[in-house]
Amino acid sequence: MTYRAxxxxxxxxxxxxxxxxxxREEGVYPDLDGDTLSAVIDEAGAFATDVVAPLSREGDRHGARFADGAVTTPPGFADAYRRWTAAGWNGVLADEAHGGQGLPVAVWAATTELWASGSLAFGLCPMLTHGAIEAIEAHASEELKERYLxxxxxxxxxxxxxxxxxxxxxxxxxxxxxxxxAxxxxxxxxxxxxxxTYGEHDFTDNIVHLVLARLPDAPAGTRGISLFLAPKVLPDGSRNDVVCAGVEHKLGIHASPTCTMVYGEKGGAVxxxxxEENxxxxxxxxxxxNARLGVGLEGVAIAERATQDALAYARERRQGRAxxxxxAAPIIAHPDVRRMxxxxxxxxxxxxxxCYRAAVEIDRSRATADPAAARAAHERASLLIPIAKAFSTDVGCEVASLGVQVHGGMGYIEETGVAQHMRDARITPIYEGTNGIQAIDLVTRKLPLADGETVRIEIASLRDVVRRAAEANAPELGAAAPRLAEAIDALDHATAWIAAASRSPAEALAGATPYLRLFALAAGGAALVxxxxxxxxxxxxxxxxxALARFFAENIATGASGLARSVTEGAGALDGAAAEAALAS
Amino acid sequence: MTYRAxxxxxxxxxxxxxxxxxxREEGVYPDLDGDTLSAVIDEAGAFATDVVAPLSREGDRHGARFADGAVTTPPGFADAYRRWTAAGWNGVLADEAHGGQGLPVAVWAATTELWASGSLAFGLCPMLTHGAIEAIEAHASEELKERYLxxxxxxxxxxxxxxxxxxxxxxxxxxxxxxxxAxxxxxxxxxxxxxxTYGEHDFTDNIVHLVLARLPDAPAGTRGISLFLAPKVLPDGSRNDVVCAGVEHKLGIHASPTCTMVYGEKGGAVxxxxxEENxxxxxxxxxxxNARLGVGLEGVAIAERATQDALAYARERRQGRAxxxxxAAPIIAHPDVRRMxxxxxxxxxxxxxxCYRAAVEIDRSRATADPAAARAAHERASLLIPIAKAFSTDVGCEVASLGVQVHGGMGYIEETGVAQHMRDARITPIYEGTNGIQAIDLVTRKLPLADGETVRIEIASLRDVVRRAAEANAPELGAAAPRLAEAIDALDHATAWIAAASRSPAEALAGATPYLRLFALAAGGAALVxxxxxxxxxxxxxxxxxALARFFAENIATGASGLARSVTEGAGALDGAAAEAALAS
Structure with a gap:
């Protein structure tokens, strides 16, 4: 199937x-007028469509191959990577001082979606590089920065x-x-x-590994972990003492080598x-x-591609009258298929x-001069990030699975290509912090931000969207405003329940996952409105x-009340001897 | 991972x-006392555990292979099939007159679950044979029955x-x-x-194909389709004019050959x-x-096996304090993992x-002398069948996906074996009538049964369970009774909405899928209670x-009200120019 950005x-x-x-009106994007933005996205879209997207199927079929410590990526990948870097896409986000384009996170987010739609396995490599660039920019010595950035x-x-x-x-x-x-x-x-991920490959001559490890005198636990930079090839041109010992045989993202890396078999990798230490x-x-936002965008990316494939098939395939x-009518005419x-x-x-709103909040936090306002924007982004990561990757899996269903029996045949979306998507709720970890992060670290003010402001801003929707008084919106208002009420209620002083951590954690989903239904519905x-x-x-906003509010956000109940009344069922017995093997 | 029946x-x-x-008290099972039932299930469980389940991983890895019109099944499959038939399991349901054991559908259902848990790909072959036996028993000439049954x-x-x-x-x-x-x-x-499915294989010398085809003078459409029996090997020992032209490369059930069959390349298959004709x-x-019930049981089967694997892993894997x-505590101690x-x-x-309740209703319909009562039981079964098929197969997919999530990164590695459950499960919502078709069947054919009396009786029986739960007054049940009562109210309301005389078919069909899920939440919750x-x-x-009943009522059945809303208020968003624009490519 053809992907179109x-x-x-x-x-x-x-x-x-x-x-x-x-x-932009607030001055967050002084250097990014609408034309520039549109030109960048347009160009990235063309590259993703023309160069990256065609790699996906063969990348899945061929996979990354391992032999004697070396990894060969599928045909076309290394060449596409070189064309991609030559076009300057790798430096979108990085500081101009190090050769980057210094563009905002919002632009990086949009391009990240595009590469991942083209080929999730391809897009992973630069995503990891970007994370390392950020860490090095923020924490490494000037010498390391100059040598590696x-x-x-x-x-x-x-x-x-x-x-x-x-x-x-x-x-x-x-x-x-x-x-x-030493x-x-x-x-x-x-x-x-x-x-x-991409611990070894054939795209480039050198690979820079950022490694967490413990010093001999380090305290136990997480306060005794230090971060090191260990390149595959040392500055003097010799190979460092780090090797790839094999690649995993995975459900999906076959073209992306998932490596076992062994450090120090010959005395220690430099x-x-x-x-700082520890x-x-x-x-x-x-x-x-940024890393979690990037993975959330992968979920969006796969969902987008799966949707395009399903729409194309549903317009073409004819079964049954409607x-x-x-x-026989194209199956898109059947109500149940339309619902999917x-x-x-x-x-x-x-x-x-x-996801994009989180990106704009990050940009706002960086561009705002007033420290309090910058901090508020940063906290707003931090609140949204676990939702962006977990909800979007769940959506990636759910939408990819629906895409298989729309295709019927053809969806189950690998050559059709849509089962691959489902296989590829399935890693995204797992890596970069499982979605369960995201939910725990949201409930235990993000809700308390600014003493609860961050989430209060966020909920108030969702209510503002609904208020404007009600005022628009547009019949085309159907019952979007009242349904969404109910979802926000449910979110508000569940938030207050979690924040109650009497709440035990176990009770709050028990409802973390339905709470995150509830938040996403309210925030996602508001975004569509x-x-x-x-x-x-x-x-x-x-x-x-x-129509999309109305459909979401009337058919999907309606799940909010049930989710709120799971949060506020569901924890009791998780514990005790009877629950233990229910989980006995 | 080890499966235990x-x-x-x-x-x-x-x-x-x-x-x-x-x-049994009503006399539906005159020949099936508790000891016999338990002995049969026990023995089937041992066979599924010891012989079938070990085939699954290698069957996936090796797959069924095609060359020159022949199909080779993975190592061990043909041998296991022979042991399985030698033990008499193939004839569980069939009439004693044709060498079967004439056991009730409830027993067949339980054994069907067991084989499919052992290996979905293995269990498929006899499931197809059973369907053919049923059709031949009911409709074929005596000559064909004698020759093939x-x-x-x-x-x-x-x-x-x-x-x-x-x-x-x-x-x-x-x-x-x-x-x-001729x-x-x-x-x-x-x-x-x-x-x-299993159009060609190496288990047996002959394969009996039931084929739908049109006679030259047949009317167009579904009223012009006839059913034929065409064996691979003719009674005189010669090969019939039917060949396997290839097998599909599928997302899952790799060991089960999914064949393209070509009839009549040499003048016509006999x-x-x-x-009757047409x-x-x-x-x-x-x-x-029975076929749809069988597929529903496949969903149960995969969910069971995925759950066993996840529980075993969650007891063993230690991460984080709890x-x-x-x-580090076993991850089963973490509230979010417990929720999963x-x-x-x-x-x-x-x-x-x-699923099992549908099986018992089929048995009741067969064993009841009073024609009205028998018909009522048959209609009750018919009402439950689309729910059993669609809900159980969706559950198979959802539970298998949760199983991957519980395993974290290990779940994404094929050698772990749990990604296979997800891949295998994904076919079940598609074949034997897609789950969308099941939902349409439920809404358009099953709700009107007996002028709506069938569904009214079913809902009343669900209410009766809740009434008894409330009377039990057991604190261990938590809020199971009130939550389930709400789910049944929502079902009742949605049912009345669909049945309203003013309802257009398009409106009813638009909500078919959420309606089926809603029905399943109420009926499944009642079954647990x-x-x-x-x-x-x-x-x-x-x-x-x-504990399970309480958890389901308080945490899952709570989705009922949102589903009811999608049914009764969601259809408007599916149609019109705006929805069309939302689906534009």
Missing amino acids: PVTDILFTLEHAAGLGRA PKLVSGEWTATMNLTEPQAGSDLALLRAKAER GDGSYRISGQKIFI GWLVG RGLACMFTMMN NGSDG LLTMRAMTAAARGI EDALAELRAGEGALGRV | PVTDILFTLEHAAGLGRA PKLVSGEWTATMNLTEPQAGSDLALLRAKAER GDGSYRISGQKIFI GWLVG RGLACMFTMMN NGSDG LLTMRAMTAAARGI EDALAELRAGEGALGRV
Whole structure:
């Protein structure tokens, strides 16, 4: 199936649902006028459509292959990567001082969606490099910055994040990898890391590994972890003591090598400290917002591509009569198929709205001079990030699965290509913090931000959207305003319940996942309504965004009350001897 | 991971939630005392655990292979099939007159779940044979019965169902395969059929194909379709003019060959009519209830196996502290993981309860002498069948996906084996009538049964369960009774809305899928409560079934009100120019 970059949708949602237009008026984007933005997205869309998207199927079929410590990526990948870096796409976000374009996060977010729609496996490599660039920019010594940033920003080299070990996934306190001081300011790293994305490949001559490890005298737990930079090739041209010991055989993203990396089999890999000793986790947190947003955008990306494929098939495939059709009608005419397709499109657009809004808040936090306002924007972004990550990746999986269903039996045949979306999508709720971890982050760290003021302001802003929708008094919006108002009431109620002084942590955690979903239904519904109101104001076109907002509010946001109940009344069922017995093997 | 047949759960749910105990008292099961039932399930459980389940992983990895018209199944499959037939499992349901054991549908249902848990790909072959046996028993001539039934019942030969053609999937009116009268009472069949499960294999010497085709003078559409029996090997020992032209490369069930079958390349495959000319669809309807129930049970089966795997992993894997644990706690101790595991277990048990209850109603319809009562039972079963098929297969997919999530990164690695459950499960909402078709069947054909009396009685019986739950006054049930009462109210309301005289078909169809889910939440919740009440009456054990019923009512059935709204208020958003614009490419 052919992917076509949804440039118009992306620009519209950035401008309205994400609030980039308003932020521009506030002065958040002094260097980004509408024409520049549109030219950049347009060009990225063309590259994603013409160069990246065609890689996807063969990348899945062929996969990344491992032999003798080397990884061969599928045909076309290395060449596409070189064309992509040559076109300057790798440096979109990075500081101009290091050769980047210094464009806003909102632009990076849009381009990230586009690469991931083209090929999730392809887009992963630069996503990891970007994370490393951020960490190095923020925490590395000037010497390391000078040595590594220019080539990472240009894309001549790529980077990896080495966190996970067999016994330490979500729980980094259990890390065992070691680092010893070499006496010359460098360190010697040893240990095994798993699930390292693009830990080895044939795109570039060098790969810069960022590695979490413990110093000999480090405290136990997460306060004893340090971050190191260990390149595959050392400055003197010799190979560092780090090798890829194999790649995983995965459900999806076959073209992306998921490597086991072994450090220090010959005495220790040479590495340099990034940030301070024992402060490695703090360095990781620096890049966490963007990294999690990036994974959320992968969910949007796969949902978009799956939706395009399903729509194309549903217009072509004819089965059964509908609306008094003469012969067999295209299946898009059947109400049940329409419900699936509208669900796909509405969920995708809602997730996109949330992700892009988080991106604009990050930009606002960076561009705002007033420290209090900057902090408020940063906290607003931090509140939205776990929702953007978890909801969007769940949407990616759900929409990809619906896409298979729309295709019927053909969807189950690999050659059709839509089962791949489902397989590829399934990693996104897992990596970069499982969606359960995101929900816990939302409930335990984000709701208390600014003493609860951050979430209060967010909910008030959702109510403002609904108020404007009610005032618009547009029959085309159906019952969008009242349904969404109910969803926000449910969110408000559940938020207050979690924040109650009497609430035990276990009770709050028990409802974290339904709470996050509830938040996303309210925020996603509001994002769609924001776009719909803009479409109504423009007073032209066939009001497709209005229809999406209405569909979402009347058919999807209606789940809010049930979710709120799970949050506020569901915890009791999770504990005690009877629940234990229910989980007995 | 090791599968252990859930014999105790199956027997308990059959007895209570499915109402087999009550039916036995009514005389529905004169030949099936509790000891016999338990001995049969126990033995089947041992076979599924010891012989079938170990095939699953290698079957996935190796897959069925095609070369020169022949299909080779993975190592161990053919041998296991022979042991399985030798043990008599193929004939469980078939009439004793043809060598079967004539056991009730409830027993067949339980064993069907067990084989499919062991290996979905393995269990598919006999499921197709059973469907053919049913059709032949009901509609074939005595000559055909004598010639084919004994060997199909013993399992010496297998059978297939040949419906789908490239242009005709859900819409059989579009079938083009042809049959011509040969003048000697036989027919010559030609055409191409796709997606034919076990159309070719190496288990047996002969394969009996049931084929839908059109006679030259047949009316257009579904009233011009006839059913034929065309064996791979003719009675004189020669090969019939039917060949396998290839097998599909699928997302899952790799060990099950999904064949393209070509009939009549050398002048026409010899076939014999089953039933009357142009009445082929009616013959198919005969076996539809059992076939759809069988697929629903596949959903239960995969959900069960995925749940067992996730529970085992969650007890073993340690990450993060919980409940003031000293070191890292097993992840089952974390509230969010417990929510996933309880969701998996509760959804599986609810789906099982619905499927088994449908089976008992089929048995009641067969065993009841009074024609009116028999018809009522048949209609009750017919009402439940689309719910059993669609809900259980959706549950299979959802639970298998949760199983991957519980495993974190390990879940995405194919060697772990749990991604396979997700891949295997994904076909079940598609074949044997997509779940959309099931929802349409429920709304358009089943709700009107007996002028609405069938669904009224069903809803009344759900209310009766809730009434007894409220009377039990057991604190362990939490708010199960009131939450379930609300779900049934929502179902009642949505049912009345659909049945309203003023309702247009398009409006009713638009809400068919959320309506089916709503029905399943109410019926599944009631099934769990029925089991819970039995556990409370027994007054022993740790009340795991009570905990499951409570969890489901308080955390899952709470979605009912939102679903009811989608049914009664959601249709407007699906149509019109704006919705059309929302679906524009």
